[in-house]
Each structure stands twice: as C-alpha cells, then as structure tokens.
Amino acid sequence: MCGIVGAVAQRNIVPVLIEGLRRLEYRGYDSCGVAVLANGEPQRARSVARVADLDEQVRESHLEGTTGIAHTRWATHGAPVTDNAHPIFSSNALALVHNGIIENYETLRETLRGKGYEFVSQTDTEVIAHLVHSLYQGDLFAAVRAAVKQLHGAYAIAVLHKDQPHTVVGARQGSPLVVGLGQGENFLAS
Ligand code: GLU
Numbered sequence: 001m002c003g004i005v006g007a008v009a010q011r012n013i014v015p016v017l018i019e020g021l022r023r024l025e026y027r028g029y030d031s032c033g034v035a036v037l038a039n040g041e042p043q044r045a046r047s048v049a050r051v052a053d054l055d056e057q058v059r060e061s062h063l064e065g066t067t068g069i070a071h072t073r074w075a076t077h078g079a080p081v082t083d084n085a086h087p088i089f090s091s092n093a094l095a096l097v098h099n100g101i102i103e104n105y106e107t108l109r110e111t112l113r114g115k116g117y118e119f120v121s122q123t124d125t126e127v128i129a130h131l132v133h134s135l136y137q138g139d140l141f142a143a144v145r146a147a148v149k150q151l152h153g154a155y156a157i158a159v160l161h162k163d164q165p166h167t168v169v170g171a172r173q174g175s176p177l178v179v180g181l182g183q184g185e186n187f188l189a190s
Contacts, residue, residue: 002024002027002028002029002071002072002073002074002099002190003020003021003024003027003029003071003072003099003189003190004069004070004071004097004098004099004156004157004158004170004177004188004189004190005017005020005021005024005069005070005071005187005188005189005190006068006069006070006097006158006160006168006170006187006188006189007020007067007068007069007168007185007186007187007188008066008067008166008167008168008185008186009066009067009182009184009185009186010066010184010185011066011185012064012065012066013036013065013066013067013068013185014034014036014058014063014064014065014068017034017036017068017069017070018034018051018054018055018058018070020070020187020189021034021051021054021070021071021072022051024072024190025050025051025072027072027074028074029072029073029074030048030073030074030075030080031046031047031048031072031073031075031080031081031082031084031085032046032047032050032051032054032070032071032072032073032085033045033046033047033054033070033071033073033085033086033087033097034046034054034058034063034068034069034070034071034087035068035069035070035087035089035095035097035160036063036064036065036066036067036068037065037066037067037068037160037162037165038063038064038065040162040165041092041162042087042089042092042093042094042095042160042162043063043065044063044087044089044095045057045058045061045063046082046085046086046087047082047085048080048081048082048085051072066166067160067165067166067167067168068160068168069087069095069096069097069158069159069160069168069188070087070097071085071086071087071097071098071099073085073086076101076124077101077105077122077123077124077125078121078122078123079122083120083121083122084121084122084123086098086123086125088121088123088125088126088128088129089129090117090126090129090130090132090133091130091133092162093133093136093161093162093163094129094132094133094136094159094160094161094162095129095159095160096125096128096129096132096157096158096159096160097125097157097158097159098123098124098125098128098155098156098157099155099156099157099175099190100153100154100155100156100174100175101124101153101154101155102124102125102127102128102151102152102153102155103152103153104150104151104152104153105124105127108127108131108150108151109126109127112127112130112131112134115134117130117133117134124153128147128151128155128157129159131147131150131151132144132147132159135147136161138163140159140160140161140164140167140169141167141169143161144157144159144169144171145171148171148173151173153173153174154173154174154175155171155172155173155174155175156170156171156172156175156176156177156190157170157171157172158170158177158188168188170188175190176190177189177190178190
C-alpha cells in the first residue's frame with residue numbers, strides 16, 4: 001500500500017503532485033504515475049522507474065493541468081509494468097488511483113465484462129475505474145458513493161472525470177486518505 005496525491009487548483013498542479021509523490025517515496029514503490037485533465041480529457045504519464053523519471057516525462061511532454069491525481073504503486077495484483085501502473089483509465093473519460101486491495105474484484109470484473117468493459121491491466125484497481133464509470137450519470141460523487149458500496153476490501157481512491165473538470169473525488173475504507181483545504185485549491189493525500 002503506497003501513496004496517493006490529488007489536487008484541484010487554478011494553477012498547473014503537476015509540479016505539486018510530483019513533489020507530493022517525492023515525499024511518499026520513502027514508503028517504497030515499484031511504479032508511479034500522474035494524470036490531469038488537459039484539453040477536455042484525462043492525460044497521463046506513468047513510469048516503472050523513479051519519481052524523478054516521471055518528472056522528466058511530464059516536463060518533456062508538457063503535461064499540465066489544474067485538476068490531477070498521482071500515485072505510487074506497490075503491486076498486489078499484476079506485475080509492476082507500465083500497463084498496470086496507475087492512474088487507471090476507464091473509457092478515456094475517467095482516471096483513478098487506488099491504494100489497497102479489492103477482495104471481490106473477480107466477481108466485479110465478470111459483471112463489468114458482461115456490460116462490455118474491456119480490461120487492459122491485471123490490476124484489481126481497474127474494476128473500480130469501470131464500476132464508477134458504469135454508475136456515472138453526471139455526478140461523480142454519487143457514482144463513487146454507489147461504487148464503494150459494492151467494494152469489499154481496504155482502499156483509498158481518488159477519481160476524476162472529464163465532464164467534471166474541477167472535481168477530484170476521494171473515498172477510503174481501512175486505508176488512510178486526508179483532505180487539505182487551501183485558498184482556491186484543495187488537496188487529497190494518503
Ligand atoms: N492493488 C492495487 C494494484 O495492485 C494497488 C496497489 C497499491 O496499494 O499501490 O495495483
């Protein structure tokens with residue numbers, strides 16, 4: 001179980017998210033990533049190297065945005081490869097980071113496959129992303145609230161959706177997640 005940082009601000013928040021990950025590095029991790037809303041879509045960078053490498057990637061690709069989430073991963077389901085690194089996307093609309101374990105992910109995955117969702121990672125996390133996406137009807141908070149009712153296990157999550165560009169929703173059960181209220185900007189961190 002590693003680290004999560006999230007932010008909604010009025011400035012480019014990527015350097016703050018990366019700095020947040022740097023401060024969580026001491027916990028150990030095998031991969032890391034960051035996603036922001038840019039040009040109306042979630043865009044991400046992921047690395048199986050260090051946060052310094054992720055930092056280089058975001059600088060080179062000019063990944064910038066005012067709403068974002070970031071993650072350091074300690075793999076429990078699926079190898080520490082880029083495809084399994086968070087943020088995990090659903091339908092290019094939603095990005096999600098997760099610390100913890102979803103015990104009933106296999107059952108949820110079968111149900112979501114039945115609804116047409118394709119799984120591109122080996123993580124338990126991907127079921128949460130597709131579940132929230134499947135329940136989204138214009139209110140991300142409501143969708144997350146409905147989704148967590150179906151999750152068994154320990155988790156902290158942070159989610160953003162392209163149709164709610166100034167919102168990051170967090171939820172937790174048995175894993176830490178705190179909210180930081182700033183002036184004109186708010187944060188989430190594990
Ligand atoms: N279970 C998730 C995974 O394997 C999250 C691991 C973590 O807490 O970093 O991707």
